Amino acid sequence: MDTPTNVTIKGILGILMSNIDEEKKKRVISLGMGDPTAYSCFTTTHVVQDTVVENLESQKFNGYAPTVGLPQTRKAISEYLSMNLPYQLSPDDVYITAGCTQAIEVAISILAKPNANILVPKPGFPIYELCAAFRNVEIRHFDLLPDKGWEVDLEAVDALTDENTVAIVIINPGNPCGNVYSYQHLKKIAETAKKHKILVIADEVYGHLAFGENPFVPMGVFGSMVPVLTLGSLSKRWLVPGWRLGWFVTTDPNGFFKNTKNVQRLKKYFDICGGPATFIQAAVPRILEDTKEVFFTRTLGILKQTSDICLKKIKEIPCLSCPQKPQGAMAMMAKLNVSLLKDISDDIDFCFKLAKEESVILLPGLTVGLKDWVRITFAAEPSSLEEALDRVKSFYQRHSYQQKVQIDL
Numbered sequence: 001m002d003t004p005t006n007v008t009i010k011g012i013l014g015i016l017m018s019n020i021d022e023e024k025k026k027r028v029i030s031l032g033m034g035d036p037t038a039y040s041c042f043t044t045t046h047v048v049q050d051t052v053v054e055n056l057e058s059q060k061f062n063g064y065a066p067t068v069g070l071p072q073t074r075k076a077i078s079e080y081l082s083m084n085l086p087y088q089l090s091p092d093d094v095y096i097t098a099g100c101t102q103a104i105e106v107a108i109s110i111l112a113k114p115n116a117n118i119l120v121p122k123p124g125f126p127i128y129e130l131c132a133a134f135r136n137v138e139i140r141h142f143d144l145l146p147d148k149g150w151e152v153d154l155e156a157v158d159a160l161t162d163e164n165t166v167a168i169v170i171i172n173p174g175n176p177c178g179n180v181y182s183y184q185h186l187k188k189i190a191e192t193a194k195k196h197k198i199l200v201i202a203d204e205v206y207g208h209l210a211f212g213e214n215p216f217v218p219m220g221v222f223g224s225m226v227p228v229l230t231l232g233s234l235s236k237r238w239l240v241p242g243w244r245l246g247w248f249v250t251t252d253p254n255g256f257f258k259n260t261k262n263v264q265r266l267k268k269y270f271d272i273c274g275g276p277a278t279f280i281q282a283a284v285p286r287i288l289e290d291t292k293e294v295f296f297t298r299t300l301g302i303l304k305q306t307s308d309i310c311l312k313k314i315k316e317i318p319c320l321s322c323p324q325k326p327q328g329a330m331a332m333m334a335k336l337n338v339s340l341l342k343d344i345s346d347d348i349d350f351c352f353k354l355a356k357e358e359s360v361i362l363l364p365g366l367t368v369g370l371k372d373w374v375r376i377t378f379a380a381e382p383s384s385l386e387e388a389l390d391r392v393k394s395f396y397q398r399h400s401y402q403q404k405v406q407i408d409l
């Protein structure tokens with residue numbers, strides 16, 4: 001495995017935070033973690049909160065829910081997802097999970113068998129590696145291509161796949177790259193998966209969070225060609241990651257994956273899962289139905305604005321470059337040119353010194369599989385983002401060879 005499975009994003013961010021020099025008395029700005037709720041411009045909408053409060057006060061939802069989730073919740077999610085599909089999902093296709101994280105865990109556990117391997121993107125989301133390590137599933141990385149909109153290197157997928165490959169993971173809209181794949185590219189991915197007779201695990205936790213050229217197309221659109229396991233949650237689109245409401249969905253209208261044996265295994269697996277609180281599950285039908293379009297439009301507007309700020313500011317920092325304008329999700333990757341810096345050895349060193357000197361947290365690219373890149377979360381208050389990147393700029397100026405040359409002149 002070429003990414004560190006012993007370091008999680010939360011782990012490395014903790015170390016970076018502890019490295020901050022308190023004496024500097026600079027306000028800490030974290031662009032490291034994907035939790036937008038740290039910023040007041042990313043608050044959820046009233047109807048979402050009110051529904052949960054009403055459910056709680058009704059005292060009707062203090063008991064256990066069925067392990068696969070409340071029937072009305074499964075039905076609401078099946079209808080929500082079917083709106084963007086050429087066929088209708090059944091409530092039985094939907095299993096309620098504790099966030100998308102647990103949906104990932106379910107997917108990998110269900111597919112685990114001796115010698116199995118799963119293809120995951122690089123850069124990617126380290127939870128996949130971590131889950132696979134616990135389940136003794138081998139991980140094989142295919143590259144996302146920075147100069148091609150972070151599209152999947154399909155030739156690499158062909159080369160990596162063998163008879164023990166069970167699935168390919170596609171994160172769209174993408175974390176950490178901010179990619180939103182075109183219909184055509186998703187179709188090619190589906191064709192490749194079909195050719196190799198493997199499943200697609202579609203991580204759509206950022207579903208509909210697309211603010212660029214390409215509209216969001218769910219992988220399930222190709223579910224008749226290749227079985228898709230669709231993973232999602234309320235966390236990102238509704239800005240409630242702490243509520244732990246997610247879903248695992250068999251988007252498989254032809255029943256390639258959904259045979260009796262797999263469905264029974266899934267149901268049994270859910271007996272040991274323990275999903276989200278019943279009163280939160282019960283709120284889902286109204287949340288999906290009553291959230292006003294303006295709430296989504298507003299979030300997308302802010303993300304568009306903040307991603308533009310990032311691009312603009314990065315252009316002013318010579319050691320950073322961004323090959324691809326983000327089109328969705330909440331983070332982007334910037335390439336770090338350490339050869340312009342006189343005393344920085346790599347991305348980890350850069351992020352540590354930046355935290356210490358400027359109280360700004362960026363995530364070292366190595367934690368998502370790319371050395372000498374950094375991940376910047378742009379789901380932040382515009383003013384904080386500007387200030388943070390201005391500090392990165394002065395950090396660059398202090399550490400660059402350029403400055404020395406200028407002084408000598």
Ligand SMILES: *Cc1c(COP(=O)(O)O)cnc(C)c1O
Pocket residue numbers: 034098099100101102125171175203205232233234235236241244245246
């Ligand atoms: C945030 C995130 C998750 C986890 O979602 P939760 O609902 O908070 O568990 C999964 N996959 C990706 C790519 C994410 O960015």
